[in-house]
Amino acid sequence: MRVARFLTPLLFAAALFAQHTYTLADIENGGRLYLANCTVCHGPDGDLQPGVNLGRGKFRRASSDDELEQIITKGIPGTGMPSHDLTPQQVESVVAYLRSMAASGHSTLPSGNAARGKAIFEGKGECLNCHRVHGSGSYSGPDLSDIGLVRRTAELEKSLVDPNAEILPDNRVVHVVTKDGKEMTARLLNADTLALLVLDAQGQLHSYSKSDLREYSLMKDSSMPSYKGKLTTQEMGDVVSYMASLKGAETR
Ligand code: HEC
């Protein structure tokens, strides 16, 4: 999974600098818990179980947050919904995430064709200039090989249409200038009071001692270009279908 892959460099960094990370702490807790505990059965959009849709804010068996918390903690006896060994605080954050799924809207693009989307992704969309899928492409943006498992359709769509709306902390880009004048723009993997760890477009890790840097700054805007107006809505729908089909397994 993406999370596991992302953790590896962080753990590595932690060992390197014996530091804590702010990137992970920033990430919405409930979303992570959902990803770790619920996606396997309910899917990123919450609609994988027949008759159940966790993404709409309406539930057959619960109306209040308390009832949802009960269901998550105790499961639903006699069904496939298991109990969960989570702290009350964790359960609350999962409920908050379920509520946010409903609030974050629904798809507005026409439904697409994944095969056409793949052709656009690799061709005219030039997505591989920045992203990797199953081992080909660049490292300057996040690897999208399993993006269909971890992001909802509405989120994939938002990445294309309005990429600055929500940049995940693990996707932040930093610009550094060293005291001897070298410049680099790269993905920030980790930062603490003394050092930065970044990943460049070739997949090389670099660590900088802050005392060796003339300046460093987080880039406010995403380097992910908006495709609004560059691709037709049908083409964007196709690319979103292709990304929704990327579930980690290599298809060589
Ligand atoms: C092993 C598979 C599995 C896992 C893991 C799982 N669920 Fe479920 N869940 C189900 C099934 C199956 C149902 C449908 C039960 C029924 O009503 O027949 C369900 C039902 C629900 C319902 C009730 C839906 C409604 O409309 O009333 C909620 C809420 C829910 N799950 C939330 C979660 C959350 C949150 C997690 C993660 C913390 C989770 N589930 C993890 C299988 C699972």
Ligand code: HEC
């Ligand atoms: C110029 C480089 C660049 C190009 C070209 C590019 N991206 Fe991105 N993309 C990024 C960066 C950097 C991020 C991470 C920052 C962010 O989330 O905005 C990103 C983020 C994303 C995300 C969100 C990933 C996540 O973890 O949620 C998706 C989805 C995505 N891009 C899809 C695409 C698609 C599809 C194309 C082609 C149509 C494309 N990108 C083209 C640089 C690029």
